[in-house]
Amino acid sequence: MPVMPFTLRQLEVFSQLAATGSFRATADGLGISQASVSSQIKTLEEQLGRRLLDRKPGQRPILTADGQAFYDDLGDFERAAHKLAGHRRRASPEAAPVRYRLLVGQGNFDNYVRPQLDRFLTQNPMIDLSFNTQPPSHDMVGTTSTGHYDFAMINRPVDLPPEPLHEKLARVQGGIYAHRRLVEGEALPLDPARVSALPFVLPPAGSKQQREKLITLADHGVRPAKVVCHTEYYDVMAAMLERGVAVASLTDAILPPSMRENVILILPLVDWDLEFYRKPSLTSLSADLVEDFLKSCMLENPDYPALQVYSRAASKQSL
Template identity: 50%
Template sequence: MPAFPFTLRQLEVFANLCGTRSFRRTAESLGISQASVSNQMKVLEDQLGVALFVRRPGQRPTLTPEGMAFLDDLKAFQTAGEALASHRRKDPEELPAIRFRVLIGQGLLDNYIRPKLDRFFAAHPQIELTFEAHPPSKELARDVEDGRFDFALIHQRADRPVEPHLRQLALVRGGIYGHRKFAEGRRLPLSSEFVNMLPFIMPLAASSQEREILRLFERYGIAPRRVIGHTQYYDVMAAMLERGVGVASFADTILPAEMRDEVIQLHPLENWRLLWYRKDGGIDPRYDAVQVFLFSSVLQNPDYRTISVFAEEYA
């Protein structure tokens, strides 16, 4: 066997740093000091005789061409190691416990994922899922890129480009939703002039979400004359829609199914993409188990009404 110019610990630190592009986040993730991360990488580069990262003050480290080639070979090395280790596995239950972090939309978690979690955990006792739920925002795609999450399932407006690290799964309707009483005696969709006169429920005042929605409204000729409340919670907003208190920008699939008879789309806006991210897990079957669970919980649920589905296995 050759004498390798690296240790497995150095490879672990290197792989984590490639994912986070942050010495601080890598240190937090591995439970070591930032100085230790820096030292591990310096020793690895000295042992290899090449620079793996470009380091500039105030900027995230980036891979050099040699670093990118080393990362590609490391993936092959990890795959080979998994294949060798698999010879001793007789039962998936023998796999060590693992925790995955999932970035997810609030409505997706509450309406589609949480009701099925008990069955997933019963079937996969060695897998722990921790969720970080947020309302839709353009910042979510950036949060995925920093490597903190193992999976992400989020909505993003369809007028925005899909980042290379994300995969488009489906397209769903977006618009201004409210109680059907607002449309009585009128033809749908309501005109923007009439919609402007309705009472609006908005995200938190002066938040990035509110600014995004106001810019979107402007493109559709909508300028709310009266805002009656602000909330960061989609379920609170949905309940207010059901009671006929006001109207709000919503995605069709996030509206709870039991409300859809009374709460309808009053005016169309930009549609929404369902986007997916999965960190490279080699051939670990537990990554596949989580993916199948998240995909099926959403895309196979008849309440998740889509315009189109791009995940071939669920189309």
């Protein structure tokens, strides 16, 4: 068997970093420091003799052509590894806790999943859940195909092609939101030219998320003339909306329920679907419990602002 120019830990770190595009999110998701993430990637590149990522100060790392090719092949490697791991003799469910890795949108996690998490973990002490939370973006979609996550609950623009392994649960409103006092007395929805003149908060400058956002805005005739802030944190965006100092393009599911009376939609854009993913190989009772829990957090919550519900296969358990 050939000697591999990498360790499994290096592959795990690289896979997470390629999926998140963030050293901080990768460190948080793996429970290690950002310095350790950087060191693992640097060593991997040295051992491969190839540069996998373009890294510039203040910008998200971007996969090089070699990095993208390595990431694509890594998906095959991970699927083969999971298949080989299936030969391990199964222990009894009580023998040890089962750990699942989950990808959940930041707003969905903070507003709907986290408030119910303590009850679920108390009722199911042998289930260990590790969450990676991210703002909604096109990048989140491809992460489920890598096999890195066992479950995912993400929002995805409705105009994207369907993902065969994703189950559509509900649709939520997408658009540009602002505090009432910022547009007081004006007829809604606003004209795109008027919206363009308002102060905006956008994703980090130069990031892929910002480019996606600007393309969507331009498709609807909106070209922000004044940007007051760049941030990747949706809660910072929501706080700026609540203070009335900026407008932002997002989904209403990201807004805490307490804000919805005063933070309003001023221009509809593309709606987003709430989509659920479960790794096909997961067939255990514990996996069923996790699926039921995640779906119930959203579909059984009266505060979840669904325009349309596609499925009510939520949990029947008492939360």
